[in-house]
Amino acid sequence: MFTYIVRRIVYVIPIVISVALVCFMLVHITPGDPLVAILPADASQELAAQLRTAYGFDRPLPVQFGLWLWKAVHGDLGHSIATGRPVLTEVMRAVGNTVTLAIAAAIIGFSFGLLFGLLAGYFRDTWIDKVATSIAIAGVSVPHYWLGMVLVIIFSVQLSWLPAVGAGPGGSGQWGWDWEHMKYLVLPAITTSVIPMGIVTRTVRALTGDILSQDFVEALRAKGLRETHVFRHVIKNAAPTAMAVMGLQLGYMLGGSILIETVFSWPGSGLLLNSAIFQRDLPLLQGTILVLALFFVFLNLVVDIAQASIDPRIKRG
Amino acid sequence: MRFNRPAIRTTTALWMLTMACAVALPQLAGAESVLRIGMTAADIPRTLGQPDQGFEGNRFTGLTMYDALTMWDLSSATKASVVIPGLATEWKVDDADKTKWTFKLRPGVTFHDGAPFNADAVVWNVEKVLNKDAVQFDASQVGVTASRMPTLVSAKKIDDMTVELTAKEPDSFLPINLTNLFMASPAKWQSLYDKAEGADAKAKSQAAWAAFAKEASGTGPWKMAKFTPRERLELVKNEAYWDKARVPHVDRMVLLPMPEANARTAALLSGQVDWIEAPAPDAVKEITARGFKIEKNEQPHVWPWQFSRIEGSPWNDIRVRKAANLCIDREGLRDGLLAGLMVPATGTFEPGHPWRGNPTFQIKYDLPAAQKLMKEAGYGPDKKLSVKTQTSASGSGQMLPLPMNEYLQQALAECYFDVKLDVIEWNTLFTNWRRGAKDPSANGANATNVTYAAMDPFFALVRFLQSSMAPPVSNNWGYINNPQFDELVKKARTSFDAKERDAALAELNAASIDDAAFLYVAHDVGPRALSPKVKGFVQPKSWFVDFSPVSITP
Numbered sequence: 001m002f003t004y005i006v007r008r009i010v011y012v013i014p015i016v017i018s019v020a021l022v023c024f025m026l027v028h029i030t031p032g033d034p035l036v037a038i039l040p041a042d043a044s045q046e047l048a049a050q051l052r053t054a055y056g057f058d059r060p061l062p063v064q065f066g067l068w069l070w071k072a073v074h075g076d077l078g079h080s081i082a083t084g085r086p087v088l089t090e091v092m093r094a095v096g097n098t099v100t101l102a103i104a105a106a107i108i109g110f111s112f113g114l115l116f117g118l119l120a121g122y123f124r125d126t127w128i129d130k131v132a133t134s135i136a137i138a139g140v141s142v143p144h145y146w147l148g149m150v151l152v153i154i155f156s157v158q159l160s161w162l163p164a165v166g167a168g169p170g171g172s173g174q175w176g177w178d179w180e181h182m183k184y185l186v187l188p189a190i191t192t193s194v195i196p197m198g199i200v201t202r203t204v205r206a207l208t209g210d211i212l213s214q215d216f217v218e219a220l221r222a223k224g225l226r227e228t229h230v231f232r233h234v235i236k237n238a239a240p241t242a243m244a245v246m247g248l249q250l251g252y253m254l255g256g257s258i259l260i261e262t263v264f265s266w267p268g269s270g271l272l273l274n275s276a277i278f279q280r281d282l283p284l285l286q287g288t289i290l291v292l293a294l295f296f297v298f299l300n301l302v303v304d305i306a307q308a309s310i311d312p313r314i315k316r317g
Numbered sequence: 318m319r320f321n322r323p324a325i326r327t328t329t330a331l332w333m334l335t336m337a338c339a340v341a342l343p344q345l346a347g348a349e350s351v352l353r354i355g356m357t358a359a360d361i362p363r364t365l366g367q368p369d370q371g372f373e374g375n376r377f378t379g380l381t382m383y384d385a386l387t388m389w390d391l392s393s394a395t396k397a398s399v400v401i402p403g404l405a406t407e408w409k410v411d412d413a414d415k416t417k418w419t420f421k422l423r424p425g426v427t428f429h430d431g432a433p434f435n436a437d438a439v440v441w442n443v444e445k446v447l448n449k450d451a452v453q454f455d456a457s458q459v460g461v462t463a464s465r466m467p468t469l470v471s472a473k474k475i476d477d478m479t480v481e482l483t484a485k486e487p488d489s490f491l492p493i494n495l496t497n498l499f500m501a502s503p504a505k506w507q508s509l510y511d512k513a514e515g516a517d518a519k520a521k522s523q524a525a526w527a528a529f530a531k532e533a534s535g536t537g538p539w540k541m542a543k544f545t546p547r548e549r550l551e552l553v554k555n556e557a558y559w560d561k562a563r564v565p566h567v568d569r570m571v572l573l574p575m576p577e578a579n580a581r582t583a584a585l586l587s588g589q590v591d592w593i594e595a596p597a598p599d600a601v602k603e604i605t606a607r608g609f610k611i612e613k614n615e616q617p618h619v620w621p622w623q624f625s626r627i628e629g630s631p632w633n634d635i636r637v638r639k640a641a642n643l644c645i646d647r648e649g650l651r652d653g654l655l656a657g658l659m660v661p662a663t664g665t666f667e668p669g670h671p672w673r674g675n676p677t678f679q680i681k682y683d684l685p686a687a688q689k690l691m692k693e694a695g696y697g698p699d700k701k702l703s704v705k706t707q708t709s710a711s712g713s714g715q716m717l718p719l720p721m722n723e724y725l726q727q728a729l730a731e732c733y734f735d736v737k738l739d740v741i742e743w744n745t746l747f748t749n750w751r752r753g754a755k756d757p758s759a760n761g762a763n764a765t766n767v768t769y770a771a772m773d774p775f776f777a778l779v780r781f782l783q784s785s786m787a788p789p790v791s792n793n794w795g796y797i798n799n800p801q802f803d804e805l806v807k808k809a810r811t812s813f814d815a816k817e818r819d820a821a822l823a824e825l826n827a828a829s830i831d832d833a834a835f836l837y838v839a840h841d842v843g844p845r846a847l848s849p850k851v852k853g854f855v856q857p858k859s860w861f862v863d864f865s866p867v868s869i870t871p
Contacts (some may be wrong), residue, residue, distance in 0.1 A: 039460040047463055054456040081370055083360065084457045084527060085546060093546070149579055156587040161512040164583035165575060262577045265584075267548050274576070275359035275547070280337075280744045302645045 001308065008304055015297055020072065023289040024065050034282045035081065055081065068286065075095035077287035082279045087287035090272065095254075095291060097172045098261070098268030101192060104185050109193030110246055113200025117242075119282050120201065121208020132201060141199025145259035148191040152263070155187060162186050165265035172267050188264040192257060196249035203245045207238040240311045247303030251296045326767075350567045350869050352851070355584050355593040359576040361550045364541065365530040366501035367446070367458040369421055371713055372770060373594070374461075375497070377572055378724035380861055381552055382429075383499035383535030386420055386439070387492050391855070391863040392723065393612055398859035400493050404500055404536065406432060408492055410813045415487035422478045426559045429534040429541075432504035441503040443472035443482070452518055453506060455526050466494035467775065478806045487811050489818045493773045502534035512793040538563050538865050539570060549573050566853065566868040582846070585609060591848040591869060598656040598717070604846045613842035614661040614856040615667060617771040620716055622706055622725075622836035625754035625763040625795040627703030631702055632763060632795070638696040638833035642680045643687035644732035645838060654717065658844050662837040664830040665771050665778060671725050672774070672821045672828030680837055687732045701735040708766035709761065715768055716841060722766060725838065753788030754795050764836070765794050770860060774822050782829055801828055 028034075035051050056067070071078065077087035088188060113136075121130035152293045156164035168174060168181040175181055211217065211234050220230050254269075261270035276284040356377060358370050363816035366383055369375030380388075388403035390396075404423050411417040426434040445450035446462045447469065468484040468491060475481050484491055509528040515521035533541040538557070539552035550572040554565035573590060575581040578597035581702075585593045586607060596604055599612055623640075624632035632638055647661030663680040666673040695722050696702045708718050719740065726736040741749070749758040750767045759765070769792075771777035780786045782802040786793040805828060829835075847854060852868045 037462065039464075047459065050387050051456055051460055052856075079523075081457070083363060083546065084365075084455075084523070084530070086527075090546070149583075150588075152580075152583045156589075157583055160587055163589055164587045165589060166573065167548065171545040173545045173548070263580055265573070265575045265577070265580050271359065271576075272547070278359060278576075278744075 005305055005309055008301055010155075012297055012301055016294060019293040019297070020069055020290055021065070023286055023293065024068060027285045027289075028061060028064075034280060036054070047056035072287075072290065077290070078283040080276075080281050080284040082275075082281045082284070087283050088291075090284060091269070091288050092274040093172075093289045094267060094269045094288070095295070097167055098254060098270065100175070101185065101188055101261075101266060101268055102250060104189035105192035105253055106196065106246075106250050107255060108189055108202055109249070112193075113197040113246075114204055114242070116197070116201040117204025121212065122204040124205075124209050124212075129205075133205065136198040136201035139194040139201070141198075142194060144191050144194055144229065144257070145263050147194060148187065148260055148263040151191060152185045157252055167267050188260055188266050191260050191264075192253060196246070196253065199249060200242065204238060204242055207241055208234060211237045236310075240307045243307060243310070244303055247299055247306075251299045254295050254299065255292045336465055348871065349569055350871075351569045351571060352567045352592065352864070352867060352869050353571045353573065353590040355573050355575040355581040355590040356505060357576060357578075357581070357594045360547045360574055361544070363530060364533045364544060364550065365455075365458070365526055366499045366533070366535065367462045368411045369461055373713075376861050378533075378550065379499050380537065381539040381570070381864060382537040382541060383501065384426075384537050385498055385500065386422075386495045389496055389857075389859055390768050391857045391859055391861055393857060396858075397619075398857045398861075400425065400496060403496075404439075405495075410487075410489075410566050412496045413757065415811070415813065416484045418482045418484070418491060419475065420482060423481065423559060424478060425558065426536050428502035428505065428536055429555065430502050430505045430508075432502050432534075434500065434536055435477045436480040437477075438500060438503050439480045440472045440474050442498060442500050443469070444699040445501070446498075447471065452510070452522055453503070453525075455522070457526075462497060465773075465776075466491070467862050468533055469494070469498075469626065486812075489810055489813050490774050490779075494775065496773075499531065500536060502536075505529065505532065505534035513770050525555075538565055542569065547574065563865040565862075565865045577743065585846055585848070588848075591851055595844055596846045597867050598654075598658050600844075601658070601844075603657050605869060608849050610847045610851075611844055612847055612856045613658065613844040615779065615858050616841045616843045616860055617666075617858065618714060618768060618841040618843075618860070619662055619771055619777075619835075619837065620659075620714075620721070620766075620768045620841065621662070622764040622766055622838070623794050624835065625759070625765075626797050627754050627795070628755070630763045630795075631704055634694050635833060636690040637696075637702065638836070639678065640687040640690040640694070640732050641729060641734065641836045642678075642815060642833050643683045643690070644727060644734075646682045647712070647837070647838060648682070650721065650839065653850040653851070654720055654724060655839075659716070659839040660842055660843055662840050664837055665825060665835075666826050667840070672777070672822040672826050674823030674825075674830075676827040676830035677829045678833060680830065680833075684731060696733040698733060701733050703735045703737070704729075704764060705737040705739055705760075705762045706764040706766055707739045707741060707749065707762040709743040709746045710740055712746065712768075714770070714841065715743065715766075716839065718766060725836075750792060750794055751788060753793075756788065767794075768841075770824070772860060774809060777821065778825055779810075780805065782825065782834065797834060799828075799832065803831075 034057055039048055039051055057063060075088065079085065080087055080090060084189045116132035116135055120129040123129050153162045155162045163184050166184055168184050217230060220233060258270040258274045262274050269288060273288050278290060356373065357372055362368040362374030362378040363368045364378045368378045384404045385405055386405040387400050389398045390401045391398060404426060405420040406423050408420045409420055422436060428434060441453060445453045445458045447776055448454055468486055468488040470483045470485050473481045486611055506525055506529050510525035513521040513524035513528065515524050515706060531544055538555050538558045540555045542553040543551040552570045554568055556564060558564045575584060581593040582596050582600045584590045605611060624638060626633055651657060651661060652658045708722050709715055710719055722738050725739065729736050740758050746767060746790065750765060752758050780791040781793055782797055783806045784798040784803055787796045802825065805825040806819060809818055809825060812818040812821050850870045851867060852870060853868045855866065
């Protein structure tokens with residue numbers, strides 16, 4: 001197991017460097033001036049050149065990349081062009097808010113996804129299966145930003161039950177796990193949860209159906225095991241694949257949703273990316289993408305290790 | 318023993334009323350009045366003195382916490398907003414050397430931290446953006462400031478209450494441009510600099526500015542109370558503000574970034590905020606039906622097509638330019654697509670503005686006249702004129718660029734134009750604006766659709782009409798080269814009497830209309846939706862507003 005973990009960690013290094021290179025190049029090959037956030041279009045050429053030098057954009061791209069990577073390795077992602085604040089502080093604050101939202105959405109989405117998936121798998125081709133499958137398809141198909149708007153219209157505008165936007169009465173800086181704050185989380189979390197819920201339902205349904213049709217389940221039943229024990233075996237066999245899917249989904253959610261966070265003005269990484277893109281704030285954009293990519297890579301690593309610990313066949317492969 | 322029952326009841330009722338008043342009145346009297354505003358910005362504009370995010374930044378974190386030497390009069394909804402004394406009470410240009418200006422400063426003004434405002438503070442603030450050797454020099458504030466006062470070079474203290482400003486050339490626009498230089502507290506900054514950590518003076522300076530942004534100190538009518546980056550800024554009223562007439566009526570103002578129009582509308586309708594900027598046009602009916610108010614007024618903003626005038630451009634023919642201007646039913650655009658949220662543009666400035674002038678060419682919808690002009694220019698139903706315009710799908714001040722351009726496309730087809738649209742990303746369009754019509758980035762377009770603010774003469778007219786402003790210097794994208802415009806710019810810039818200067822600018826504006834220099838389409842109206850609880854608001858003809866007279870009923 002130790003060798004497997006070390007091998008997986010070693011694999012991560014080239015991935016991280018590639019991710020850093022790709023995100024650096026992507027934001028630099030897009031057209032437009034990187035100083036557009038602080039340099040009006042009517043600024044003089046002299047002023048533009050002065051600022052380009054001050055921010056280091058006059059240097060060759062490989063040099064810029066080298067310097068950026070060197071600083072990033074030392075935990076310095078630079079300063080936002082638009083705000084002047086350290087990128088790492090900005091990103092970590094936003095990621096913290098997205099993690100709050102992602103965990104809430106994961107609890108909702110995975111719980112219902114597992115429940116519906118197991119029910120649909122166990123009661124295949126019955127009305128229970130049809131209802132659960134319909135919910136799953138709806139979850140995957142409905143545009144979540146549209147669902148978010150509809151939920152806001154119903155629960156905020158019409159019924160005045162829940163707030164429409166924001167992350168707490170005093171902002172996310174004063175977040176608390178009480179109803180006064182958590183009511184701000186309800187609508188964005190439900191909206192974020194529908195896609196993972198649908199995907200997990202469909203995955204678990206297919207897995208459960210497949211496992212239940214295998215010979216060893218028949219053998220277990222023939223041995224006289226109670227259905228609860230059979231169920232435990234089904235869960236154990238379905239767990240590695242379900243975990244991989246849930247890990248990926250959690251990764252997507254931790255990446256933040258630009259659309260959902262914009263609809264709900266939720267100050268997470270999606271809204272930060274949105275802002276960075278529209279302001280063409282390159283250091284912020286690069287830093288946010290890098291941190292999110294690292295999260296994703298790290299999460300995949302954790303899921304791989306967890307899978308291997310559940311199913312020893314994986315680490316042999 | 319008999320009791321008088323009615324008397325007991327009355328006494329009991331009075332006692333209960335007294336007790337209720339005793340409990341409730343102090344609370345009511347002490348209740349803080351709070352005004353909550355949903356901004357269109359995705360982030361709180363910078364708070365350190367020179368805001369980013371264009372004029373929305375100046376509106377919310379500039380003019381609230383800071384003052385400039387000169388300010389805009391925002392008190393009237395009907396008159397044009399003009400420059401008035403701010404932290405300077407009077408100013409005049411040197412008779413012998415027109416590059417030097419003397420500004421007399423307002424006595425008795427203090428910063429929020431208690432430090433006095435004086436000539437040293439003015440010099441310090443000029444140097445924060447113009448003197449690279451000054452310890453407080455901050456490159457991040459230079460772009461949004463220096464470009465808005467392009468001729469200012471330096472400042473010198475004459476005495477405690479007098480300062481001399483030097484321009485690189487005689488420039489009568491300088492007092493107008495100075496509305497963009499906000500006065501931050503040097504004393505506050507210095508205290509933060511002394512505490513800052515950094516490897517060198519530059520690093521310490523950067524750290525001090527970062528700290529200053531969290532503990533801002535200006536002289537404005539609002540003081541910073543609480544700041545959560547990207548989420549909220551809370552301002553409280555400055556009871557000690559130097560202009561007693563502008564001490565805010567509400568105790569606290571909360572500014573919340575809400576970039577998405579539907580989210581802002583939902584926040585207003587659900588009572589989370591009392592005021593939103595720029596509601597979506599299709600939500601206006603719903604908003605007003607629920608008893609909210611829509612405030613709007615003509616803004617110094619123009620939604621144009623800026624023509625290419627390089628060799629071979631079809632817009633070099635004045636008949637074609639005039640025909641395009643006569644071919645657009647602007648009232649139809651206003652009443653249909655934009656639900657009333659625009660003012661038809663008949664030039665950069667409309668009648669009533671001191672810089673309007675008396676143009677002879679009247680921009681209006683006159684289809685027969687437009688078709689006649691096009692026929693005279695050699696075009697007709699069987700020989701259409703092909704033109705191409707670069708635009709964006711969104712962008713600051715662009716209103717609804719795609720649907721509006723499609724409306725123009727259809728309208729101009731009636732006048733024998735075949736319009737092709739080249740839609741690109743907003744920041745790219747903005748960058749291309751600087752590169753000009755000859756640059757490959759124009760992609761063969763002979764017009765560009767970038768909206769502009771028309772607050773001051775340089776922004777509104779000079780940068781587009783003066784031949785020396787052609788790329789890469791400034792925004793004369795189409796390389797307009799008209800000696801009459803150049804002469805009028807020079808005349809306006811060297812007329813130091815305000816009336817003479819305004820007259821020259823009016824002449825320039827009229828000349829540009831007579832030349833049909835642009836396709837003038839619309840002025841934005843800066844719509845905002847307000848809760849019926851919000852009282853006392855006056856929406857001036859400006860990008861800015863004064864929050865001081867606004868009150869809110871419980």
